Amino acid sequence: xxxxxxxxxxxxxxxxxxxxxxxxxxxxxxxxxxxxxxxxxxxxxxxxxxxxxxxxxxxxxxxxxxxxxxxxxxxxxxxxxxxxxxxxxxxxxxxxxxxxxxxxxxxxxxxxxxxxxxxxxxxxxxxxxxxxxxxxxxxxxxxxxxxxxxxxxxxxxxxxxxxxxxxxxxxxxxxxxxxxxxxxxxxxxxxxxxxxxxxxxxxxxxxxxxxxxxxxxxxxxxxxxxxxxxxxxxxxxxxxxxxxxxxxxxxxxxxxxxxxxx
Amino acid sequence: xxxxxxxxxxxxxxxxxxxxxxxxxxxxxxxxxxxxxxxxxxxxxxxxxxxxxxxxxxxxxxxxxxxxxxxxxxxxxxxxxxxxxxxxxxxxxxxxxxxxxxxxxxxxxx
Numbered sequence: 001x002x003x004x005x006x007x008x009x010x011x012x013x014x015x016x017x018x019x020x021x022x023x024x025x026x027x028x029x030x031x032x033x034x035x036x037x038x039x040x041x042x043x044x045x046x047x048x049x050x051x052x053x054x055x056x057x058x059x060x061x062x063x064x065x066x067x068x069x070x071x072x073x074x075x076x077x078x079x080x081x082x083x084x085x086x087x088x089x090x091x092x093x094x095x096x097x098x099x100x101x102x103x104x105x106x107x108x109x110x111x112x113x114x115x116x117x118x119x120x121x122x123x124x125x126x127x128x129x130x131x132x133x134x135x136x137x138x139x140x141x142x143x144x145x146x147x148x149x150x151x152x153x154x155x156x157x158x159x160x161x162x163x164x165x166x167x168x169x170x171x172x173x174x175x176x177x178x179x180x181x182x183x184x185x186x187x188x189x190x191x192x193x194x195x196x197x198x199x200x201x202x203x204x205x206x207x208x209x210x211x212x213x214x215x216x217x218x219x220x221x222x223x224x225x226x227x228x229x230x231x232x233x234x235x236x237x238x239x240x241x242x243x244x245x246x247x248x249x250x251x252x253x254x255x256x257x258x259x260x261x262x
Numbered sequence: 263x264x265x266x267x268x269x270x271x272x273x274x275x276x277x278x279x280x281x282x283x284x285x286x287x288x289x290x291x292x293x294x295x296x297x298x299x300x301x302x303x304x305x306x307x308x309x310x311x312x313x314x315x316x317x318x319x320x321x322x323x324x325x326x327x328x329x330x331x332x333x334x335x336x337x338x339x340x341x342x343x344x345x346x347x348x349x350x351x352x353x354x355x356x357x358x359x360x361x362x363x364x365x366x367x368x369x370x371x372x
Contacts, residue, residue: 004362055322056337064343067334120324123335124360127321189331195286195345199310202350212328229331 001134005141006148008124012117013149014222016044019078019113019179021153023106025160026089026172036103040110047111048118055123065194071116072187079187079241081109082180083248086173090252113183152219173249175223181241182225188234189227202229286345291367292316293323293336296358298367307351307371316341323365327356330369347371 192199207228220226349371358365
């Protein structure tokens with residue numbers, strides 16, 4: 001039971017921890033204050049509690065597709081927010097855009113990214129709260145899983161901060177772009193699960209090469225949205241999301257250079 | 263005219279198979295005492311099917327499968343619809359993430 005809880009909570013925490021680390025490193029590279037993190041964490045926690053307590057209603061809504069549609073919408077929102085962060089960061093490089101906007105975007109992205117996984121952890125832990133037999137192991141395991149997840153986040157954060165400032169920014173933007181695209185891929189998968197998107201046969205199977213069950217597979221899933229057996233729609237949407245991100249990046253840069261010329 | 267209409271509808275039905283829900287086979291499984299019943303489910307290969315999972319336990323469970331790319335929390339005492347496939351012939355394990363020691367099962371596409 002202890003090990004199960006460690007693994008479950010670690011898996012859920014990992015994705016949010018990676019996103020928070022990259023956004024924090026990006027923030028600091030612009031000498032921005034990072035008090036937005038507390039807003040993001042607080043809102044994310046409140047959102048998780050709300051989502052978990054309404055889970056029955058959400059699941060049964062939309063003909064049983066409610067849970068997937070709500071989660072896919074949140075993930076779509078995280079993608080839009082990461083696009084805005086990338087665009088904003090290019091403006092901010094010259095101090096054009098108020099830092100408050102960037103802080104607001106980052107806090108919202110963290111909050112939205114936390115809700116799905118946070119509510120799952122809450123449903124899991126509260127389910128065992130009544131069981132005398134298991135609750136000790138579940139709480140201890142969950143705390144350990146969360147601790148490992150946060151530690152991995154700190155590790156990524158330190159690695160990013162150890163680079164020179166320009167490189168930190170570049171690495172952060174690449175990572176944010178991939179995390180955003182990964183969110184869209186997961187959203188597509190959820191919509192396939194309730195038949196809102198047509199599911200096709202997987203276009204490849206790399207589970208022999210890198211299993212999603214392995215630690216490396218889990219890490220790559222958290223950072224790049226790695227799937228061993230993706231459908232064509234998932235791959236197409238992943239590519240389109242990266243292109244969208246790239247377009248926002250160059251549009252913001254072009255906008256900035258025009259503003260400097262003028 | 264009616265022939266033309268039939269042709270159009272026929273074409274639409276063929277082009278948008280996901281809309282012809284009536285043809286999607288439905289399979290049911292139950293979760294009782296953190297076990298899946300049945301633990302083994304045979305479904306037609308290369309066909310989309312609808313899986314209805316009833317959670318008869320008081321506590322929530324998460325239906326999860328890496329191989330089928332599926333993941334859904336099912337509140338205690340409720341049911342959940344999960345569409346799976348089309349899957350190439352093969353064995354696809356699934357498990358209950360909240361009780362993975364006992365809640366194990368597999369889908370066999372054939």
